[in-house]
Amino acid sequence: MKVYLDDAATTPIAKEVLDEMLPYLTEHFGNPSSIHGFGRKPKSAVEKARKIVAQFLNASTGEVFFTSCGTESNNMILKNAVHYLGVKRIITSPTEHDCVLNTSKALEREIEVVFLAVDEKGYPDMQQLEQLLAGDSKKTLVSLMHANNEIGTMINLEEVSTICVRYGALFHSDMVQTLAYHRVDVQQTKVHFLSGSAHKFHGPKGVGFIYINSDVAGVEPYLHGGGQERNMRGGTENVAGIAALGKALEIAEKEFEATKEHISGLREYMKGRIEAECPSVVFNGDVERGFYKILSVSMPESPRSEMMLMNLDIAGIAASGGSACSSGSEKGSHVLEAIRADESRKTIRFSFSKYNTKEEVDYAVETLKKLL
Numbered sequence: 001m002k003v004y005l006d007d008a009a010t011t012p013i014a015k016e017v018l019d020e021m022l023p024y025l026t027e028h029f030g031n032p033s034s035i036h037g038f039g040r041k042p043k044s045a046v047e048k049a050r051k052i053v054a055q056f057l058n059a060s061t062g063e064v065f066f067t068s069c070g071t072e073s074n075n076m077i078l079k080n081a082v083h084y085l086g087v088k089r090i091i092t093s094p095t096e097h098d099c100v101l102n103t104s105k106a107l108e109r110e111i112e113v114v115f116l117a118v119d120e121k122g123y124p125d126m127q128q129l130e131q132l133l134a135g136d137s138k139k140t141l142v143s144l145m146h147a148n149n150e151i152g153t154m155i156n157l158e159e160v161s162t163i164c165v166r167y168g169a170l171f172h173s174d175m176v177q178t179l180a181y182h183r184v185d186v187q188q189t190k191v192h193f194l195s196g197s198a199h200k201f202h203g204p205k206g207v208g209f210i211y212i213n214s215d216v217a218g219v220e221p222y223l224h225g226g227g228q229e230r231n232m233r234g235g236t237e238n239v240a241g242i243a244a245l246g247k248a249l250e251i252a253e254k255e256f257e258a259t260k261e262h263i264s265g266l267r268e269y270m271k272g273r274i275e276a277e278c279p280s281v282v283f284n285g286d287v288e289r290g291f292y293k294i295l296s297v298s299m300p301e302s303p304r305s306e307m308m309l310m311n312l313d314i315a316g317i318a319a320s321g322g323s324a325c326s327s328g329s330e331k332g333s334h335v336l337e338a339i340r341a342d343e344s345r346k347t348i349r350f351s352f353s354k355y356n357t358k359e360e361v362d363y364a365v366e367t368l369k370k371l372l
Contacts, residue, residue: 002316003360007200008149008177008294008351009320013244014202020247021204024240032237033228042239049246053196053209056249058185065210065229066242070176071099073195073210074143076222076233077172078103081141081193082111084220087170088138091116093124094338095153096145097174101334104143112138121286122153122339126163133167140167145174146182150335150349151285152294154178161190170216176200176208180252181260181293192216198241202353203248207241259354264292266352266361271295273365278372284336284347294351301344304371308346315367320349 004012024045030038032046046066054061067073078100081087089112090104104113114132116124124144133140142164147154157173164171172193175184180201184191192215197208212219212232225234252259274281274297284296299308312319321333336347350364 001360001363003356003364004318005350005352005356005360005364006318006320007353007356008349010199010205011202011353012355013199013204014248014251016251017203017244017248021240021244024243028239032239033226042237045239045243045246046237049242049249052246052250052253053211056180056253057194057211058187059211060214062230063186063211063214065212065232066237066245067195067208067210067233068206068238069208070097070174070195070197070200072222073197073208074099074172074174075103076210077193077195078107078141078143080219080222081170081172082107084218085141085170085216086139087141088112089114089136089140090143091129091132091140091169092143093118093145095122095124095148095150095335096143097149097176098334100143100145100174116144118338120339122148122151122284122335123286124155126159129160130163130167133163133169140169141172142169143172143174145176146178147291147294148285148335149177149294150333150347151296151339152287152290153285154289154291157184157189157191165190177293178291180249181263181291183256186211186213198245198248201248201252203245204241207238207245209245255354260292262354263352263356266356266358267292267295269358270350270361270365273361274368277365277369280372281368282345284339284341293353294349296347296349298341298345298347299372301346302372306346308348308371311371312348312364312367317364317367319364320351321347 028041030042032043050061050064053064091114092104094115095118116128118124144155170192175194176197179196192213194211199205221232223234280300282298
């Protein structure tokens with residue numbers, strides 16, 4: 001039996017999304033910047049996808065720009081905020097995705113970077129955030145991810161937004177994990193920047209987007225080139241990928257409640273079965289209020305624990321030890337280090353999609369039980 005439980009790393013592309021994508025790799029191959037008929041159809045596809053993203057966020061189409069991925073979007077936000085918007089300080093957390101952490105550390109040569117304290121569940125210290133903003137008026141960008149990609153702990157977007165508005169700080173949220181699984185209304189919750197990536201919600205890899213609030217003036221292109229993306233991102237657009245992103249988000253909107261109920265139910269079912277069958281296992285993060293796609297479990301130290309992921313893989317079960325983006329690193333998880341997790345225990349992240357079943361969860365739990 002083959003069971004894929006690593007949807008926080010990437011999701012399988014939906015058939016309807018692939019069907020939407022293929023014509024732009026075949027008959028509709030024109031450059032969207034061309035004014036002739038071969039270019040108009042691709043251009044229309046790009047703008048259709050932009051409208052879908054804007055509607056999902058309750059934003060205007062002029063606030064949505066397509067990129068190659070979440071990492072590019074996050075780099076664009078942080079670096080351009082410093083280089084063009086006069087930001088002198090970034091406040092973030094030590095549990096952010098590597099693309100935010102490493103970009104922030106690179107910018108330490110130019111500006112001040114502050115990492116908020118996090119508690120044992122991974123929540124950034126909101127009191128510290130407010131004290132920092134109240135105590136220093138220098139222009140600040142607050143960058144906090146919506147849901148942690150390793151342990152699933154979620155910030156309260158409204159709370160962070162309110163604090164940032166109160167002190168005039170810019171607010172960026174990496175929503176790569178939660179976009180399409182969590183509703184956000186940028187008219188109700190003031191976010192200056194947010195980022196998303198298609199492959200997290202059954203679209204293809206290699207395409208993402210950035211939302212830039214229209215109140216933010218002075219952002220320059222991250223990639224200089226032609227006038228694509230309204231002069232904000234040079235380079236010929238990935239039309240097939242953009243069309244697919246739009247279709248994937250359109251499906252996510254249509255199936256939102258059903259998908260949430262299904263995935264939440266699977267996560268709760270797996271949690272209950274692990275508690276009953278594997279009492280030595282504990283959970284990382286806030287397992288009660290965390291992101292419903294992710295279940296991070298901590299295994300007791302044993303001769304088998306070092307090989308747990310490999311043994312699961314041999315049994316046909318795909319899971320991960322944390323972020324796929326840093327799986328080749330010899331260093332342990334920076335997220336688990338930040339929440340002061342027991343280093344002697346090994347962590348496995350299970351993450352789910354609408355395609356998973358209870359039968360797959362049963363097989364995974366039974367296999368885990370045997371390995372323990």
